[in-house]
Amino acid sequence: MQKLRIAVAGAGLIGREHCTLITSHPGAVIAGIADPAPEAQALAESLGVPHFGDLETMLDAVRPDGAIVALPTGLHKSAALSCIGRGIPSLVEKPVAATLADAFEMARASEASGIPILVGHHRRHSADIREARRVVQSGKLGRIVTVNGMAWVDKPDRYFDVAWRREPGGGTLLINLIHDVDCLRFILGEIRRVGAFVSNDVRGLDVEDTASVSFEFDSGVLGSFTISDAVASPYSWERTSGQALYFPHQPENYLFIGGRDGALEVPTMEYWHHGPEGGDWQADLTRETLPLDGTQTYDNQLAHFLQVIAGNEPPVIDAADAARTLAVILAVKRAAAEARTVDIAEMLEGLQDSGAP
Numbered sequence: 001m002q003k004l005r006i007a008v009a010g011a012g013l014i015g016r017e018h019c020t021l022i023t024s025h026p027g028a029v030i031a032g033i034a035d036p037a038p039e040a041q042a043l044a045e046s047l048g049v050p051h052f053g054d055l056e057t058m059l060d061a062v063r064p065d066g067a068i069v070a071l072p073t074g075l076h077k078s079a080a081l082s083c084i085g086r087g088i089p090s091l092v093e094k095p096v097a098a099t100l101a102d103a104f105e106m107a108r109a110s111e112a113s114g115i116p117i118l119v120g121h122h123r124r125h126s127a128d129i130r131e132a133r134r135v136v137q138s139g140k141l142g143r144i145v146t147v148n149g150m151a152w153v154d155k156p157d158r159y160f161d162v163a164w165r166r167e168p169g170g171g172t173l174l175i176n177l178i179h180d181v182d183c184l185r186f187i188l189g190e191i192r193r194v195g196a197f198v199s200n201d202v203r204g205l206d207v208e209d210t211a212s213v214s215f216e217f218d219s220g221v222l223g224s225f226t227i228s229d230a231v232a233s234p235y236s237w238e239r240t241s242g243q244a245l246y247f248p249h250q251p252e253n254y255l256f257i258g259g260r261d262g263a264l265e266v267p268t269m270e271y272w273h274h275g276p277e278g279g280d281w282q283a284d285l286t287r288e289t290l291p292l293d294g295t296q297t298y299d300n301q302l303a304h305f306l307q308v309i310a311g312n313e314p315p316v317i318d319a320a321d322a323a324r325t326l327a328v329i330l331a332v333k334r335a336a337a338e339a340r341t342v343d344i345a346e347m348l349e350g351l352q353d354s355g356a357p
């Protein structure tokens with residue numbers, strides 16, 4: 001079988017990981033790397049692939065089957081449009097774009113041209129998240145009542161040596177919480193309204209390091225999530241799932257889903273329920289561990305992208321869908337800044353005619 005030729009734009013933290021994933025995949029090969037940094041040139045040389053200073057030159061020179069856009073978020077829109085203009089499907093890292101207007105412009109261009117954009121919300125391909133969604137949709141937990149989650153990690157100070165991570169848009173909400181929000185939407189459906197407290201007290205940077213968020217879903221589910229990039233703890237999907245690329249695996253849980261008939265812990269997939277005889281708060285609960293398929297999320301994402309390129313599957317998350325995840329994060333920021341609850345509909349106002357579903 002002919003290997004699909006994938007170009008990679010941006011060979012920083014995540015772009016390098018994409019390169020490793022492509023080189024280990026039997027169905028793909030790196031067509032070229034575009035990134036002006038000397039380290040990127042050295043990487044391209046070490047992999048024996050062509051190196052370019054910018055995306056457009058690379059696309060015109062190597063005519064890849066697909067492109068991965070792992071550039072700073074502010075460059076996602078122009079990169080995605082460059083790919084679409086050349087008929088090249090792209091996998092654009094998350095957040096889909098820096099603004100909702102950009103995100104919906106990408107969605108519109110993709111829809112009008114028929115050239116797909118897959119957004120890099122990789123956890124949608126993870127066995128635990130897929131299983132949590134399946135369990136919720138199966139009715140096993142009964143009517144879902146509530147959800148609670150955590151993403152508590154301790155980023156090293158050197159992480160913030162990269163300028164864009166210290167600048168507006170570079171805080172833990174747009175970099176990290178966006179993954180958790182996307183999982184919540186994927187598992188439990190649309191979020192209607194948010195309230196939030198956000199703080200930068202611990203690191204003292206311009207960007208936030210810690211937040212506490214409350215969610216109301218369209219279904220009526222009420223949830224909460226706390227996040228911090230300044231806490232030494234095992235409680236994040238990255239560490240607990242064993243699926244993230246550059247984190248040790250420490251089995252624990254980061255997400256708890258509660259329904260009338262049972263509760264689920266993710267990612268250990270402990271399923272608590274009363275069993276066929278029923279019971280209430282003073283009766284013993286049965287604990288079952290639901291099996292996972294053992295696959296790895298980034299491998300699954302790349303395999304899916306290859307299917308998207310081949311035209312065999314629509315993107316699991318396209319630009320319009322990812323724009324809704326972005327809208328929730330921007331609503332969290334607005335809720336905290338204005339000390340009020342914010343409807344997601346308010347964030348989407350004026351954008352509904354421009355690509356929003």
Ligand SMILES: NC(=O)c1ccc[n+]([C@@H]2O[C@H](COP(=O)([O-])OP(=O)(O)OC[C@H]3O[C@@H](n4cnc5c(N)ncnc54)[C@H](O)[C@@H]3O)[C@@H](O)[C@H]2O)c1
Pocket residue numbers: 009010011012013014015034035036037040053054055070071072073075093094095120121122162175
């Ligand atoms: N899905 C994930 O797990 C995940 C993880 C980390 C980052 N991300 C996302 O990926 C994107 C990149 O993040 P990162 O942490 O890898 O950033 P980074 O700063 O480590 O890397 C970005 C790279 O882009 C290069 N670059 C900058 N401008 C360029 C241009 N005009 N043309 C070509 N190359 C250019 C830089 O030299 C750098 O090497 C962000 O949107 C981020 O949110 C996703």
